Amino acid sequence: xxxxxxxxxxxxxxxxxxxxxxxxxxxxxxxxxxxxxxxxxxxxxxxxxxxxxxxxxxxxxxxxxxxxxxxxxxxxxxxxxxxxxxxxxxxxxxxxxxxxxxxxxxxxxxxxxxxxxxxxxxxxxxxxxxxxxxxxxxxxxxxxxxxxxxxxxxxxxxxxxxxxxxxxxxxxxxxxxxxxxxxxxxxxxxxxxxxxxxxxxxxxxxx
Numbered sequence: 001x002x003x004x005x006x007x008x009x010x011x012x013x014x015x016x017x018x019x020x021x022x023x024x025x026x027x028x029x030x031x032x033x034x035x036x037x038x039x040x041x042x043x044x045x046x047x048x049x050x051x052x053x054x055x056x057x058x059x060x061x062x063x064x065x066x067x068x069x070x071x072x073x074x075x076x077x078x079x080x081x082x083x084x085x086x087x088x089x090x091x092x093x094x095x096x097x098x099x100x101x102x103x104x105x106x107x108x109x110x111x112x113x114x115x116x117x118x119x120x121x122x123x124x125x126x127x128x129x130x131x132x133x134x135x136x137x138x139x140x141x142x143x144x145x146x147x148x149x150x151x152x153x154x155x156x157x158x159x160x161x162x163x164x165x166x167x168x169x170x171x172x173x174x175x176x177x178x179x180x181x182x183x184x185x186x187x188x189x190x191x192x193x194x195x196x197x198x199x200x201x202x203x204x205x206x207x
C-alpha cells in the first residue's frame with residue numbers, strides 16, 4: 001500500500017495565509033468604517049474574512065496539515081477580527097452598539113477572562129472550535145452584514161449575542177473540565193467524556 005502523498009509547501013502555507021488574512025483585515029475593517037467609505041467596501045472585506053474563516057480549517061483538514069499551532073492561531077485570529085468588527089460597529093452604528101452594550105460587554109469580558117484561565121490551566125490558549133462557537137461565528141456573519149449593510153440589528157444581532165454568550169460560557173466550562181490541553185473539542189459533553197476517560201484505570205492485559 002502506497003503512503004499518502006505529502007502536502008506541498010503551498011498546501012502547508014495556504015491555511016496559515018488565510019488565518020493571517022483575517023488578522024490583517026481587522027484594522028482594514030476599522031479604517032473603512034472610520035473613513036465612512038461606502039458600505040459595499042466594508043461588506044467586501046467582511047466577505048473575504050468570512051471565506052478565510054471557512055476555508056482555512058477546511059483546506060488544512062483536506063490536505064492533512066492541521067496542527068495545534070494552526071488551530072490556536074485560528075482562534076486568536078477570530079478574536080482579533082471580532083474586535084475589529086466591534087470597533088466598526090462603534091464608528092458606523094454607535095446607537096446599535098450602545099443599545100446592545102451589556103451583552104457585548106459580557107461576551108468580551110468572558111473572552112478576556114478565558115485567556116488567563118487557559119494559560120493557568122494548560123500553559124497556552126484554548127482552541128476548541130466547539131459547535132457553539134461555530135454557530136456563533138455563522139450568526140455573527142449574518143448579524144454583522146445586517147448591521148453594516150443595512151443598519152438593521154433586530155432580530156439578528158440579539159440572537160447572535162445570545163449564542164455568543166452561551167459559547168463563551170461553554171468555553172470556560174470546557175477549560176475547567178479538561179484534564180489536559182486538547183484542541184477541537186466539539187462540546188462540553190465531549191470534554192466530560194475526555195475527563196472520564198483520563199480517570200478510567202487502564203485495562204489489564206489479556207492472558
